[in-house]
Amino acid sequence: MATSEVDAFANEEKRTLELSGHVGFDSLPDQLVSKASAQGFCFNILCVGETGIGKSTLMNTLFNTTFENEEASHYGQMVELRPHTYELRESNVNLKLTVVHTVGFGDQINKEQSYKPILEYIDAQFAKFLEEELKIKRSLFNYHDTRIHICLYFIAPNGHSLKSLDLVTMKKLDSKVNIIPVIAKADTVSRNELEKLKIKVMSELVSNGVQIYQFPTEDEAVAEINSSMNTLLPFAVVGSVDDVKVGNKMVKGRLYPWGSVEVENEKHCDFVKLREMVLRVNMEDLREQTHARHYELYRRCKLEEMGFKDTGTDSQSFSLQQTYEAKRKEFIVELQRKEEEMRQMFVNKVKETEAELKEKEKELHERFEQLKRMHQEEKKNLEEKRRELEEEMNAFNRRKVAAETLMGQALQGCSQQPFKKDKDKKN
């Protein structure tokens, strides 16, 4: 890119010209709007709150429909995030709405890790968008944007203040997403308790530096209403999809033995204010803030992590490409070095093992020799013994023979004598 040309333009003075007739580019906003409407809008809501606090009911009430959602159990081991995407349509405007619920939040006995799955989910959506942005062949206009535009944090109305879990979680999320805290099940808090609770909650958030979403007050058209709403945060809401009879009308509400709470009655709860602010007035601003502030912060951190910088050591601006090349070279060098290391290690190992094996071989050989020697010695001993035995046997045999002959002679002598006597007798 020719950087010098751009600089030249910046230094030139800009002049305003008067038009002498109607040109017609005042239709630009309309063109923009009609194009955007044709494309359809995307809006992603994250609902964070304990099980059973009324997240699904409030969503149903806000969008006047029934999103299917199974009742969650209290006994999950970890917090899970369940996104559901719906396509809604109102007066020719298409809205792709994604509602993400935190299932099991606040149920575990040890909640120190509870915020992690939420953080990871939000970051994952940012990462997906970043990936798409950095692709070579990308289609951003077609991309289904899943980044969370608003986080409704449901505070349980326990009458005194925020819970410690709420504080910790909101602190972790405030730099990643637009948080709007709401007081759920507000039909259990009486009016002056509600005022005290709102003041206490806001003061705790402020004193702990939690940055919740502020409705924008720059645009004159909505500045007044937004600034007055900012003072009414957090909104105390009641949700219901059932109808109750009030007077002779059927309205959305909850029927108690002591009276009926009307959801859309501003004296009963702040539901109408919430709907106004989130859906009717500031929806586009929420999307912009997500992209311009939270996503940009994420992107900057992520790229800095990867080693990219906007300005180098000698204050020259690097382009992404140069930095990328440099990074790549570094990476390859690193890889080669690692390969060398591993090869060396392998060679060393082989040498070692060879030496060991040789040693063992020698040892075995020695032992074999030793055994052979022992064997020969034994054999010699045995031979000697055998010879001795043979000699003894021979000697014994001789004695035996001698004894036998002697006995034979003696017997002959005896037997001859009787013969003689017989002979004598005969004679």
Add this chain to the structure above:
Amino acid sequence: MQRDTGVTAVRYSESLEKQYVGFATLPNQVHRKSVKKGFDFTLMVAGESGMGKSTLVNSLFLTDLYKDRKLLNAEERINQTVEIIKHTVDIEEKGVKLKLTIVDTPGFGDAVNNNECWKPITDYIDQQFEQYFRDESGLNRKNIQDNRVHCCLYFIPPFGHGLRPVDVEFMKALHEKVNIIPLIAKADCLTPNEIKKLKDRIREEIDKFGIKVYQFPECDSDEDEEFKQLDKELKECTPFAVIGSNTVVEARGQRVRGRLYPWGIVEVENQSHCDFVKLRNMLIRSHMHDLKDVTCDVHYENYRAQCIQEMTSKLAQDNRMESPIPILPLSTPDVDTEKLIKMKDEELKRMQEMLNKMQQQMHDKEQ
């Protein structure tokens, strides 16, 4: 007609005039003495902060026990540990004195990591049992102070779908040490249908996890029907869904304890609004003494038996002659003596064999 072995019921024959003995006044005598002595009761309340425990206690006993209480911020509660705080008051009604002790457990379930957050509570209950055990076994038993916890009200938040893991773990750690009465707190955020569903759910889960909560004693068969009906209704209503209030509002022309909303007034003592009246009647008016009895007869006895068992097995190992507490020797066979017996048996066998061998040898030699 009375034999020396056992006791037989003495029946007066119909013809004789029944002579009044007079022991029918025993109940009155007991009544008089007990009024003079006064009663004491220790109640523990447990549950997350903001469930309305203090408000309920104030509503139950119609006083204000918690003046000048300091509540912690969310930040301070991140790593909070559970404390045990006792409040003791003496209250009197129609001449009957009650020394009421409320044991508070601030910090339970409030930290981010609540692992074993019930341990300080179980330790406290065990300590009271141990204290009573030592006092009971001591030499001077005149003025034993009974600090044992007679009842624990556990507040379940109404925001969920039933019991949460921390509720289950807490009740399982305590159900064999103290009478647990689970309550659904802040019941004014539930419609009657939702209350019924939640109660059924909680009863189911209590059965499923084998938690032994306090059971009302069975009615005697000779009570009248109305009482039995009331008793049955009471049992089907557990766990009680309660609402408390520190303020008095004007409703239907009367001044009652209640909560004022833009859409109506919740009356604490209205039975169709919540079960507060049932809880009060049960806890104070009919079953207070039964709670004390169950604590003495069941929980404390379990603790005592366990304690003694541990002690005697330890003693046998250490071979100590003295024991700090006078106890009877156990008749259970000891591991050591059994070993000894075995050894002696084997020796005998060996000697027998040798003898046989020798006899055999002698026999052979003779031949």
